[in-house]
Amino acid sequence: MIHIEGLIKKFDDRLAVNNLCLDIKKGEVFGLLGPNGAGKTTTIRMLTMLTKPTAGSIMIDGCDHGEQCIKAVIGVVPQHFNLDIELTAWENLELHGRLHHMPAEKRKRRIKELLEYVELDDRAHEMVQKFSGGMKRRLMIARALLHHPKVLFLDEPTVGLDPQVRRRLWELIRHLKEEGLTVLLTTHYIEEAESLCQRVAILEKGKLIALDTPAALCQRLGAYVVEWDEPAGFKTRFFADRTLAAEFAATLTTTTTLRQTNLEDAFVELTGRKVVG
Amino acid sequence: MLYDIWTVFWREWLVLRRRIGRFILSRMVSPILYLVAFGWGLGRSIQVNQGSYLDFIVPGIIALNSMNISFVSVGSPLNMSRLYHKTLEEYLIAPISSVSFVLGKVLAGALRGLISSVLIIVLAYAFGAHFIINSWFLLALVLNCLVFASMALVAAMIMNSHEDMANFNTYVLLPMSFLCATFFVPDHLPTVLNWMIQILPLTHASVALRAIATSGAVPVLPLVIMFGYTIMFIGTGVWLMEKVRE
Numbered sequence: 209m210i211h212i213e214g215l216i217k218k219f220d221d222r223l224a225v226n227n228l229c230l231d232i233k234k235g236e237v238f239g240l241l242g243p244n245g246a247g248k249t250t251t252i253r254m255l256t257m258l259t260k261p262t263a264g265s266i267m268i269d270g271c272d273h274g275e276q277c278i279k280a281v282i283g284v285v286p287q288h289f290n291l292d293i294e295l296t297a298w299e300n301l302e303l304h305g306r307l308h309h310m311p312a313e314k315r316k317r318r319i320k321e322l323l324e325y326v327e328l329d330d331r332a333h334e335m336v337q338k339f340s341g342g343m344k345r346r347l348m349i350a351r352a353l354l355h356h357p358k359v360l361f362l363d364e365p366t367v368g369l370d371p372q373v374r375r376r377l378w379e380l381i382r383h384l385k386e387e388g389l390t391v392l393l394t395t396h397y398i399e400e401a402e403s404l405c406q407r408v409a410i411l412e413k414g415k416l417i418a419l420d421t422p423a424a425l426c427q428r429l430g431a432y433v434v435e436w437d438e439p440a441g442f443k444t445r446f447f448a449d450r451t452l453a454a455e456f457a458a459t460l461t462t463t464t465t466l467r468q469t470n471l472e473d474a475f476v477e478l479t480g481r482k483v484v485g
Numbered sequence: 486m487l488y489d490i491w492t493v494f495w496r497e498w499l500v501l502r503r504r505i506g507r508f509i510l511s512r513m514v515s516p517i518l519y520l521v522a523f524g525w526g527l528g529r530s531i532q533v534n535q536g537s538y539l540d541f542i543v544p545g546i547i548a549l550n551s552m553n554i555s556f557v558s559v560g561s562p563l564n565m566s567r568l569y570h571k572t573l574e575e576y577l578i579a580p581i582s583s584v585s586f587v588l589g590k591v592l593a594g595a596l597r598g599l600i601s602s603v604l605i606i607v608l609a610y611a612f613g614a615h616f617i618i619n620s621w622f623l624l625a626l627v628l629n630c631l632v633f634a635s636m637a638l639v640a641a642m643i644m645n646s647h648e649d650m651a652n653f654n655t656y657v658l659l660p661m662s663f664l665c666a667t668f669f670v671p672d673h674l675p676t677v678l679n680w681m682i683q684i685l686p687l688t689h690a691s692v693a694l695r696a697i698a699t700s701g702a703v704p705v706l707p708l709v710i711m712f713g714y715t716i717m718f719i720g721t722g723v724w725l726m727e728k729v730r731e
Contacts, residue, residue: 282578307581
């Protein structure tokens with residue numbers, strides 16, 4: 209569905225995205241992970257035609273030339289709230305529908321349907337300025353889905369939201385996947401990627417350093433991890449099976465944790481930095 | 486493309502319609518002050534070209550007011566939308582051309598300029614001014630609105646902070662309001678200053694509006710110059726919209 213080859217973005221002398229190649233299948237929820245400044249947002253901006261790549265090619269749903277062709281098949285939920293605060297929820301969606309050349313009848317039906325879907329139908333004619341963060345995010349998702357896109361881009365979809373709203377959005381994203389939509393999301397929250405994505409790519413300093421299923425990335429390090437405190441700091445060690453891990457843990461005298469490896473461990477091992485949420 | 490221009494315009498119209506009452510009231514304040522201060526107050530003792538000063542400044546006030554309103558209606562909101570609200574991205578992501586966006590915004594700004602000009606014309610008549618309004622007058626007025634709405638679009642795309650946008654107002658619009666043949670004929674100013682004033686677009690608006698209002702004559706050159714400015718700013722605006730993606 210999305211085919212990226214040799215994608216490069218340079219800002220003056222700084223290389224923000226360095227020779228990125230990716231293939232994302234139809235119906236996949238794909239996660240783009242990486243520390244701050246790794247190039248995730250720049251990548252999304254290039255894929256959504258907001259930034260021109262310095263080099264490389266992007267093909268989405270068979271469109272490889274002409275921005276307008278790609279723009280018609282993608283839906284975008286940016287990181288910041290960019291709803292028009294001078295308009296109501298309905299008007300925001302209507303503006304989007306008009307910008308995407310939806311005929312009036314179809315547009316009206318679809319706006320109604322999506323407002324119900326994101327549970328904002330009772331607030332349709334209120335100004336979005338009064339909306340909470342979670343409501344704004346849901347409305348932005350509705351807006352992105354309005355013109356029946358084939359690919360949805362979500363840049364940090366749950367940042368700054370409380371846990372209940374986050375879980376509700378996760379449900380929504382899973383539901384979209386079941387409907388056959390291809391989703392590409394960037395996130396800081398490792399558990400978000402783990403719970404939603406079939407595959408994740410980890411970026412660091414603009415380069416792709418790992419690409420696999422969350423489970424396979426964890427397996428690479430070892431299925432189990434032992435963590436313990438030392439005066440020098442917090443230590444971790446990975447083991448292929450639980451018995452070996454338990455034997456090792458028994459030799460330690462400080463407080464010790466033995467648990468399954470998760471995506472965060474893989475992320476930290478690969479990027480060498482702790483991610484901040 | 487026409488449909489996309491309409492969409493961009495439609496959004497502006499929606500916002501304007503919601504606050505049309507407030508818009509009209511607030512737009513009446515400064516022209517009333519000008520008419521009272523310069524027309525009634527100062528103007529009583531001044532005669533220009535054998536006519537009353539009030540009749541002389543009404544076209545000037547219309548020119549400067551349509552300039553200000555057209556500029557402010559596009560400039561600040563677009564600058565905020567690009568830098569702060571990021572709502573410009575909604576248009577950049579949509580399958581519409583830069584030309585449609587630019588034209589939609591400029592036409593909407595010009596409409597606001599025109600509405601406020603109608604108010605001044607009504608007020609000026611109420612104050613007892615005499616002037617001719619015909620289709621040439623309307624053309625000059627529309628052109629002036631288009632010049633400054635498109636100039637505002639260019640400024641909003643270039644200025645990288647809200648403060649710079651305000652500075653642009655102070656350094657460009659404010660001097661023009663006073664110098665460009667709005668309140669006096671700049672012929673007796675020092676040659677270099679006069680020459681600079683002749684370059685500025687508002688001078689041509691004042692000259693054209695005044696010529697039509699007093700004698701019904703058609704000032705072709707000023708109209709051509711204003712048309713040229715409009716094309717130049719719209720062209721620059723489209724180019725900047727394309728460049729914003731780099």
